[in-house]
Amino acid sequence: MANSFGKQVKVNTEIKYSQSVGFWDTGSKVEGISVSPDGTRVVSGSKDGTVRIWDAQTGTAIGEPLQGHEDWVQSVAFSPDGARIVSGSRDFTVRIWDAQTGTAIGEPLQGHEDWVQSVAFSPDGARIVSGSRDFTVRIWDAQTGTAIGEPLQGHEDWVQSVAFSPDGARIVSGSDDRTVRIWDAQTGTAIGEPLQGYEYWVQSVAFSPDGARIVSGSDDRTGEPLQGHQNFVQSVAFSSSGAQILSGSSDRAVTNPSTGHTLSCKYNNWTIDKDGWIQFPGIHCGIIWIQPQYCPTLCTPPNPVIISRKGCTKLSFDEVVYGKDWAQCFTDK
Secondary structure, X not given: OOOOOOOEEEEEOOOOOOOOOOOOOXXXXXXXXXXXXXXXXXXXXXXXXXXXXXXXXXXXXXXOOXXXXXXXXXXXXXXXXXXEEEEEEOOOOEEEEEOOOOOEOOOOEOOOXXXXXXXXXXXXXXXXXXXXXXXXXXXXXXXXXXXXXXXXXXXXXXXXXXXXXXXXXXXXXXXXXXXXXXXXXXXOOEOOOOEOOOOOOEEEEEEOOOOOOEEEEEOOOEEOOEEOOOOOEEEXXXXXXXXXEEEXXXXXXXXXXXXXXXXXXXXXXXXXXXXXXXXXXXXXXXXXXXXXXXXXXXXXXXXXXXXXXXXXXXXXXXXXXXXXXXXXXXXXX
C-alpha cells in the first residue's frame, strides 16, 4: 500500500521482522533493554517488576517472565558471555539471573538505600556495577553477590548511569548533580575531579571501545559539545569502531553527530483516531485512512516499533508538506 500527500509519504506494509529494539508488547512499560553479545536475544525490564527474554529475530518471548523484583525494573544487562543477566530495580536491589533457565542466581544484592537506576557487568563478567538514587555507585562480586569495598561516594544527587571501561579498570558515572565522575574500579577512589559543564542532569554515559574517550548525554539537550536535540538526551553510545556516536532524545530523534544525520521527521506527533484516520497537529480532518487490517500492527509515535508474529506497518512522513507550504509539493520536473 502506498499513498502520497505533499512531497512524499511512504507507507511500508511489507511483513518482515524488525531487527530494531523499541517498545515491546509486554503489557507493561519497558524501562530498560539489552541485547545479548551474540545478538540472538533481547532482555527487557518492565514497570510490572518482571524481566523478560525475547528472541531477537522473531520477537517472541523465550520462557516465562523472570519474577522476583517487588517494583519496577529500571535497568538490565547481559554478561559478556551471555550466560547471565543482571537487573536493577526500584525495590533497591540488584538481581542476577541465569539467561538460559530464567532462574535467579543467589539472593538479591542488597545495600542500596534507594532505586537502582543503572547496572552493568565488567568486561570479564566478574563484577557488577550499579548506580542508585541514593547518590552512590556500588561494585559487586558477580559470582558471590557480595559487595566489593565501600560504596563509591562523591555524587550529590541521583546516579542515573554507570559503565565499565573496556579494560575493566575504570568506572564512569553520570548524575543528576550535573557531573560525570571517573572511578578506579579496583580501589573505588575517584580519578581526578568531576567532569563539569552541564546545565542539567546527566542521563547517560559510555566509554569508547578503546577506553580513551567518554560520551555523556544530558537533559540540557546536548552531548557536550554536540548540539542539535530539541529535548532531553536520554541515551548515548559509541559505534563498535569508536568512530561514531549515537544519541537518543525525548525529541524522538536518534542523532549521529559524526555525520549530522538525524533519524526523525518533522511531523512526528501524528495520531490515529478510532476510525483509522491519521491526523496531524492543527488539522482537524483526517489526512490518510489506514485499512483496518493494518491498524493492530501500526507503529505510531508513542510506539515506534512493534515486534509480533505478524510483523508491523510503518509510516514515513519525512518529506511531508502541508498547510501553507502546500505549494512546495510542485516542482518543474
